[in-house]
Amino acid sequence: MISIFLPGAILISALLYFNRNKIVNYSLVIFYALFLATFAIYQAFHQNSTELGFFKSDALGVLLLLTLAIVAIFALFHGYRYIATHDESRKSRSLFFSAMTMLITATGVAYLSNHIAVTWIFVEITTLSASVLIYHHRNTQALEGVWKYVFICAISITFVFIGILFLSLSLKQTGVEDLSFDSLRDNYAQLNPFWLRLAFLFIFTGFTAKLGLVPMYTAGIDAKDKAPAPAGALFSSVLMNLGFVGIYRFYAIVARTEILPWANTIILIAAFLSVFVATVYMTRIKNIKRMFAYSGIEHMGLVMLGLAAGGIGVYAAILHIVLHAFVKPSLFFQFNQVYRVYHSKSIYDVGNYFKYNRAGAIVLLLGFISSTAMPPSGLFVSEFLIFQSLFVSHHLIILFAVLILLTMIIWGFGSNMFKLLFTPPMIINEAKIPKISPWESLSQYLLLAFAVYLAYNPPMYFVNLIQDAVKLLPQ
Numbered sequence: 001m002i003s004i005f006l007p008g009a010i011l012i013s014a015l016l017y018f019n020r021n022k023i024v025n026y027s028l029v030i031f032y033a034l035f036l037a038t039f040a041i042y043q044a045f046h047q048n049s050t051e052l053g054f055f056k057s058d059a060l061g062v063l064l065l066l067t068l069a070i071v072a073i074f075a076l077f078h079g080y081r082y083i084a085t086h087d088e089s090r091k092s093r094s095l096f097f098s099a100m101t102m103l104i105t106a107t108g109v110a111y112l113s114n115h116i117a118v119t120w121i122f123v124e125i126t127t128l129s130a131s132v133l134i135y136h137h138r139n140t141q142a143l144e145g146v147w148k149y150v151f152i153c154a155i156s157i158t159f160v161f162i163g164i165l166f167l168s169l170s171l172k173q174t175g176v177e178d179l180s181f182d183s184l185r186d187n188y189a190q191l192n193p194f195w196l197r198l199a200f201l202f203i204f205t206g207f208t209a210k211l212g213l214v215p216m217y218t219a220g221i222d223a224k225d226k227a228p229a230p231a232g233a234l235f236s237s238v239l240m241n242l243g244f245v246g247i248y249r250f251y252a253i254v255a256r257t258e259i260l261p262w263a264n265t266i267i268l269i270a271a272f273l274s275v276f277v278a279t280v281y282m283t284r285i286k287n288i289k290r291m292f293a294y295s296g297i298e299h300m301g302l303v304m305l306g307l308a309a310g311g312i313g314v315y316a317a318i319l320h321i322v323l324h325a326f327v328k329p330s331l332f333f334q335f336n337q338v339y340r341v342y343h344s345k346s347i348y349d350v351g352n353y354f355k356y357n358r359a360g361a362i363v364l365l366l367g368f369i370s371s372t373a374m375p376p377s378g379l380f381v382s383e384f385l386i387f388q389s390l391f392v393s394h395h396l397i398i399l400f401a402v403l404i405l406l407t408m409i410i411w412g413f414g415s416n417m418f419k420l421l422f423t424p425p426m427i428i429n430e431a432k433i434p435k436i437s438p439w440e441s442l443s444q445y446l447l448l449a450f451a452v453y454l455a456y457n458p459p460m461y462f463v464n465l466i467q468d469a470v471k472l473l474p475q
Helices: 002-018 022-045 059-084 090-111 115-134 139-172 182-184 193-211 218-226 229-235 238-254 261-282 288-309 312-342 356-372 378-392 396-422 439-455 460-470
Strands: none
Touching: 002 022, 002 090, 002 218, 022 059, 059 090, 059 229, 059 238, 059 312, 059 439, 090 115, 090 229, 090 261, 115 139, 115 193, 115 218, 115 229, 115 238, 115 261, 139 193, 139 218, 182 238, 193 218, 193 238, 193 439, 218 229, 218 288, 229 238, 229 288, 229 312, 229 356, 238 261, 238 288, 238 312, 261 288, 261 396, 261 460, 288 312, 288 378, 288 396, 312 378, 312 396, 312 439, 356 378, 356 396, 356 439, 378 396
């Protein structure tokens, strides 16, 4: 199916770029959404099948591909609403949807990659397509954001490439030349520990740019801020999941070797620093989109804490990235409506949102509860399991410190959010406030409700996918 989906998606992206007719453009977008959904469902029914020698629909890939399909369909719809409510030229509309489809396609295919070099290639494609979306507004701020993103991602992808070279050196004496993840797991005992340490250090550092983790987290912050909100929704969810896939598949190899305790120490340091950085910025920041972006840094830090702690933490980490992929886009989608009301991203220019858009305000309130993992948020379940894994693994100092940091994050996030929702703005012309239909918020309600459903009443198929993904690690 990949042999059909990948060329077909590239063709659709090219047609979107060269075509300028609105009806044809939107018809192609609708067809792509159906094409993507069909591809995801097909892979779900053909789990563990290998295609073209480089792709395998294992449980982790299928789980995240299904997540991608749901989020992407909503993102494409909100992309349409974004274009409809902005004064966009035919060229910018075509380029926007062409880049969106290419980003979604590269991300989905990378999820299924069974070869570290192929994963590297598609990760680079996501960087190029994301750069087009970041530069969509063609202004000075967008130019600054795209150059930062390209520069940091270029460094990160170089790190991954160097890590692959070190990985090849670790296999040099064994006669094994296959760098597929399955082959590496089968031959883990023959990997040279010295070169494997270097490979892990570089590959882990490189993928933190996509995951949104210290040290390369800065790439994603500017990207989510400068890009249109529908693109920011993808950056903050499915693209971060791609970074997790790259790290998790390689970690599954390292977890079988003697360097596992060392690797866990590296992950714990990066994860804790990520939560700390998110805390520092979220208690001070006044830019709404950047606040949402730093919230993602916090969550990815928690995910990696669960992974390094092991046990139930691995299950919780995978559950957390799926639930987060539904929660965070709802906030970015709603920001489209916030910006239409206030024409500003600054917390100083907004307020009384409940008065101007009640349905949207409830989304933000529920999104705040969900993002901070307060019951009945779905993320409460996964975070509780992560904390449990830290307790069981005797990382009590880290657990205590993280709980303090999360309390500070709730205060910082909440103070800004309640200012937006309830405090009257200093200056606003209410006569120019557009009337926004409550139906535009429906997608956000669905995403938030879906996250709660998957956390508290998950279907057995969903649980089995996570359990099978956990089995990639040695038990």
